[in-house]
Amino acid sequence: MAEIFELFPTPVMRIPALLSAEAALALSERLSLAASVANQRSPQLSHTRILRPGEDTALDAVVGQIGPHLQAFGQLLFGESLRWLVKEMWVNVLQHGGSQSLHNHANCFASGVLYLSPCDASACTRFSRPLGGAEFVFRNTHASMETGPFNADKWNAPLPAPGDLILFPSYLLHEVPVNLGGERVTLAFNAIPDRLDAWGYGVGFEP
Numbered sequence: 047m048a049e050i051f052e053l054f055p056t057p058v059m060r061i062p063a064l065l066s067a068e069a070a071l072a073l074s075e076r077l078s079l080a081a082s083v084a085n086q087r088s089p090q091l092s093h094t095r096i097l098r099p100g101e102d103t104a105l106d107a108v109v110g111q112i113g114p115h116l117q118a119f120g121q122l123l124f125g126e127s128l129r130w131l132v133k134e135m136w137v138n139v140l141q142h143g144g145s146q147s148l149h150n151h152a153n154c155f156a157s158g159v160l161y162l163s164p165c166d167a168s169a170c171t172r173f174s175r176p177l178g179g180a181e182f183v184f185r186n187t188h189a190s191m192e193t194g195p196f197n198a199d200k201w202n203a204p205l206p207a208p209g210d211l212i213l214f215p216s217y218l219l220h221e222v223p224v225n226l227g228g229e230r231v232t233l234a235f236n237a238i239p240d241r242l243d244a245w246g247y248g249v250g251f252e253p
Contacts, residue, residue, distance in 0.1 A: 057108075058213070059115065059212070059213040063207070063209050067094045070160075070161070073233070076152065077137045081094050088146065091141070092138075094136050109235075112235075118131075118248075119156060126251055130238070130240070131237060131251070134253075137162075137233050140232075141167065144226045150218060151236050154236035157216070157236050160234075161169060161209065161231075163232050166225060169224070170203050170223075172202050173202075175198070175219075
C-alpha cells in the first residue's frame with residue numbers, strides 16, 4: 047500500500063467566528079472611517095496608520111480573543127507554547143475594483159487577517175508559492191492537468207464571513223485579487239513570540 051507524506055507543510059489556520067458578525071460590523075463601521083492612508087498601487091485601497099496595542103480598548107479586547115489561537119498557531123511553527131505579542135495592527139478598506147498586490151510581512155513571525163465586513167468571492171485572500179526555491183525548472187501546466195496541493199501555484203482561502211480570522215507565517219506571499227463586490231474591510235496584524243531559544247542561543251523580542 048503506497049503512502050504519501052506531506053513533507054514540511056506550511057500551516058495556515060482559519061478560526062471561524064472569532065467575533066460575532068454584529069461585533070465585526072460595528073468595529074468595521076468605526077475603524078473604516080480612519081482609513082485615510084492611500085495605497086500606492088491601488089487607488090481603491092486605503093489603510094489606517096499603524097496601530098499599537100494599548101491605543102484602543104476595543105482593539106485590545108480583540109487582541110485578547112486572538113491570543114489563544116495565536117499561541118496555538120505558534121506551537122505549530124516552533125514546537126513550543128510561547129507567549130505571543132501582537133506588535134502592530136492596521137485596517138484595510140478595499141473598494142470595488144481595487145486589489146492588493148503580492149507581498150509578505152517583514153520583522154515578524156506570524157500574521158493574521160480578521161475580516162470585519164462581508165467579502166465578495168472575487169476578493170478572497172490568495173496565497174502564492176514562493177517565487178524562488180527548490181522546485182523543478184520545467185512545469186506541466188495545461189488545460190488537462192489536475193491542480194492539487196503539491197503542484198498549485200496559488201491557493202484561495204475559504205470565503206470568509208465577518209468575524210472570521212486567518213493566521214499564517216509572515217513570510218508567506220499573499221494578495222487580494224480585484225474586488226468585484228462591495229466595500230471589504232479587514233484588520234491585519236503582525237505578531238512575534240517573546241523569545242526564541244536555539245540550544246541556549248536565545249533572542250528576545252519586544253513589540
